[in-house]
Amino acid sequence: MLSVDGLDVHAGPVRLVRDVSFGIGPGERVGLIGESGSGKSLTALSLMGLLPEGVTASGRATLDGDDLVGVPERRLKRLRGREVSMVFQEPMTALNPLMRVGAQVAEVMTLHGRPRAEARERAVHLLGRVRLPRPEQIARAYPHQLSGGQRQRVMLAIALANEPRLLICDEPTTALDVTVQKQMLELIAEVAPALLFITHDLAVVASVCERVVVMYGGRVVESGPIREVFTNPRHRYTEGLLAASRLTPRGTRLPTIKGSVPAAGGFPDGCVFRNRCPHATEACEQEPALTGDGHAFACWHPAG
Numbered sequence: 355m356l357s358v359d360g361l362d363v364h365a366g367p368v369r370l371v372r373d374v375s376f377g378i379g380p381g382e383r384v385g386l387i388g389e390s391g392s393g394k395s396l397t398a399l400s401l402m403g404l405l406p407e408g409v410t411a412s413g414r415a416t417l418d419g420d421d422l423v424g425v426p427e428r429r430l431k432r433l434r435g436r437e438v439s440m441v442f443q444e445p446m447t448a449l450n451p452l453m454r455v456g457a458q459v460a461e462v463m464t465l466h467g468r469p470r471a472e473a474r475e476r477a478v479h480l481l482g483r484v485r486l487p488r489p490e491q492i493a494r495a496y497p498h499q500l501s502g503g504q505r506q507r508v509m510l511a512i513a514l515a516n517e518p519r520l521l522i523c524d525e526p527t528t529a530l531d532v533t534v535q536k537q538m539l540e541l542i543a544e545v546a547p548a549l550l551f552i553t554h555d556l557a558v559v560a561s562v563c564e565r566v567v568v569m570y571g572g573r574v575v576e577s578g579p580i581r582e583v584f585t586n587p588r589h590r591y592t593e594g595l596l597a598a599s600r601l602t603p604r605g606t607r608l609p610t611i612k613g614s615v616p617a618a619g620g621f622p623d624g625c626v627f628r629n630r631c632p633h634a635t636e637a638c639e640q641e642p643a644l645t646g647d648g649h650a651f652a653c654w655h656p657a658g
């Protein structure tokens with residue numbers, strides 16, 4: 355589906371992203387992690403054809419065979435928002451403050467040829483799909499009348515409007531408080547067709563993605579299934595990230611989550627892995643698996 359092969363990003367003579375390669379299969383959720391400045395956003399923006407002025411991409415990236423890099427803007431315009439969509443960190447800057455949110459959701463559909471009345475109707479449906487209460491009412495609201503979490507859901511509705519094949523999220527929950535963040539992550543995991551999820555928060559990746567690509571200094575230093583990379587990191591940088599994260603390594607006692615330590619195979623209330631972890635059985639006792647709710651390895655071997 356998405357295939358990125360030898361992607362480079364330059365600002366003049368400076369190479370900011372070097373030889374990045376990874377793929378995303380249909381329905382797959384892949385996390386792109388790395389410290390600030392490691393090149394995550396530029397990688398994503400290259401795929402959207404949205405690099406800042408003076409910054410250029412080379413190499414190859416295709417979505418179901420369609421080239422995304424080095425193609426004319428008018429071709430990209432057709433793909434953007436239709437085949438691949440992006441949700442950014444700060445919805446307030448992405449939404450038009452003077453336009454009702456329903457009209458903004460409808461607009462991305464009319465731009466891609468859907469009749470206006472149909473787009474308006476579908477906009478309300480989409481606002482409901484991203485679990486906004488009373489979507490008809492929300493459709494008539496202006497962005498400033500909504501909370502940060504609600505605005506981010508509107509952005510997700512916009513991103514999903516034309517049923518893209520790939521959704522890219524760049525730190526979509528960083529600005530939200532913890533409870534709202536968790537709900538948003540669950541929603542993204544549920545509705546994304548295939549997902550590239552950018553964050554510097556390993557716990558977030560652990561709760562949403564199946565695979566992870568680790569970037570450092572503009573390069574990919576490691577990639578693989580979450581469990582493999584997080585339980586057995588090969589690169590020193592990944593080890594450092596893990597050590598600095600809220601995730602606890604194998605064998606250590608879990609921190610108390612909501613007042614209780616989950617038994618092996620048990621999940622704390624609201625754990626997003628509750629129904630998803632392949633080890634949500636006795637197997638958890640045999641093999642430590644990453645099943646946490648974003649806070650820890652919930653399948654754990656008690657220390658001592």
Ligand SMILES: Nc1ncnc2c1ncn2[C@@H]1O[C@H](COP(=O)(O)OP(=O)(O)OP(=O)(O)O)[C@@H](O)[C@H]1O
Nearest residue numbers: 365370388389390391392393394395396397406409
């Ligand atoms: N318009 C630009 N011109 C020149 N350099 C840039 C430009 N945009 C980003 N950079 C540089 O490219 C590098 C990668 O930036 P990028 O935004 O992709 O990092 P990131 O991993 O997404 O970081 P963050 O997590 O802080 O968003 C950084 O060193 C950054 O300073």
